[in-house]
Amino acid sequence: MENITIKVLASRLNLSATTISKALKDSYEISEPTKQRVRALAAELNYTPNTYARSLRTRKSETIAVVLPEIADHFFALVINGIESVVREMGYHVLIYLTHEDYEREKEILQYIKNGRIDGLLISITKNTITSDHIAQLEQENIPVIFFDRIIEQLQVPKVVTNDFESSYQATEHLLNCGCKKIGVCTIFADLELSKQRIMGYKQALKDNHITIDVDQVLCCTEDDKTYDQIYHKLQSVNRPDGLIAIVDKLTLPIYQACENSGLRIPEDLKVISFSNNPSASILNPSLTTISQPAFLIGQAAARLLINSLGPKYEQVQQDITIIPSELIIRTSTSLTNR
Template identity: 40%
Template sequence: MKKEKATIHDISKSLGIDSSTVSRALNDSPRVSKTTKDAVIQKAKELGYQKNSLASNLRTNKTHTIAVVLPRISRHFFSTVIAGIEETAYEAGYNVIICQTLDILDREKKIMSTLISNRVDGVIISISMETTNYEHLEAYRNLNNPIIFFDRPCDLENCTNINIDNFHASFMTTEHLIFEGCKHIAHFSGSQNIELYRQRKNGYLAALKKHNIKVNDHYIFESNLSEEDGINSAKKLLKLGTVDGLISANDTAAIAAMQYFKSQGIKVPEDISVAGFNNDPISAVIDPSLTTINQPAFDIGKRASSLLLELIESKSTNTDTPSTVLNSELIIRNSSKKS
């Protein structure tokens, strides 16, 4: 026969005190003496009592739960951001729900609907590549719930973004290849629906312009920057015959391209210098090692989580919270060194 769960009334009956006192003791109320609290906690353990969080949440209108919505948990950058978020949230007594969209807008919409139903206190999100309108995010904010955006900036009114200066990072990476002697530099870009990838493309274009290198639209390849996309773009790039440098908006596509170049007898960096973005762990151990941009992913997570918790505690929805731009670093490795 299934054992019934112990209740506050069971503790009350066992100790001979009223249930309201038991409830206050379990919630560490200053109105209850330490002796009574200790007795209640000990009896709760003996009876196997579990606090009814749902009932408590309904009373306080808070779940002490936040959600992280991101494209792919498997990407090292995103998993490191999650680690920063969880460290800060855990210290503050909050639970973290992690959801991945796989860069599909419909999944993102369904996730946000579920989070509304489950009444999470706040959301930290990196939007999908398909996200071109924000109605589903506005619906969450309209319920007086805060949202922090990271990595992929959002232009919603009064929204808070945590990211790096993607324009500058791409500019200095492109300029590095130019200083290495590259004159025909291709760019693997992400969807131009996303501000992040527009900034990285614009940084690339600005560096070419500064050094009087003519922009060739055939050198720019837009995709979702998957491994398959990297290979397909590399095939198209080689057909051009003149490219001597490549800037990819992530490491995944850059590494896939390098592997394809190798299979075709194209040497990196002697024939084509390559640089990526994100500093995935594999970028340091492949041969040749990949020049890339290192983003402070853990600090991005901590900053996003800290800001979100401040908004939750102050019952605010971002109206006056400024966006944050963190520093990034160009890590020069063997894939770009021609000399």
């Protein structure tokens, strides 16, 4: 079957290839009757332009890459939904790359996508990303980059995040209001800016409420396969918390399991709040109080920023940070109980 190219259309209509190209772009240089003939034949033969030829010529691919740690995570899935909603409207395409929290893999990917292929990049770094050269390099090649959620603070690149500090502060105050005396916080991503912010928010809330900060109540589970044990151990200890903030959704499972297995009752013995977007939070037993992050909106905002920066004017995107607030959704896991 013959490949339908612009040349085929041209020879059939006794026009030049350029004229076809211009006609299909609705250029003012082409007369209306000619445009109609061209469009009619293009439709009849089901012509679609060859992406590669076009991109080679125009140096635009209408394709962006999304690089992120994980997709089987409701937060990131929702972010992608947000990105897709914008990208679709703008007629762009999305390449997805998963790092699986592997820093080396992240560097590989960025190397991979450098030449051609993408017009811009949305990225959420791995928990181990320590340098930013691989990202800065893309910028040097004039590929705009936007960070979302997991950012590198120092890099002069637009960022879209939630109000990590404030929402953690708010969560801590909520636990205090529920009568908690010893509040702990737990993370698995010690080095991420968002973890630091959330822990700072927690500490600030304690400080503002004149409560001494006990470093022992900040639990960093950095080794994946020991997370459960560390939590279980903590909840068994004499110095166990009576309120716990989980900085990531992934901690919900081990926390609930550790309580189940150690006989601790939620919320009677331990009140729990988790940063989470998981819809099953409402049918857990007890239902889980969450800080629900605006994942969809983060995706949208990041995608808009990126696509705007690809526009014709190319005004150097100002180095800025977009903050979209999270929402505290109070459920049973922090219910008041009389003891």
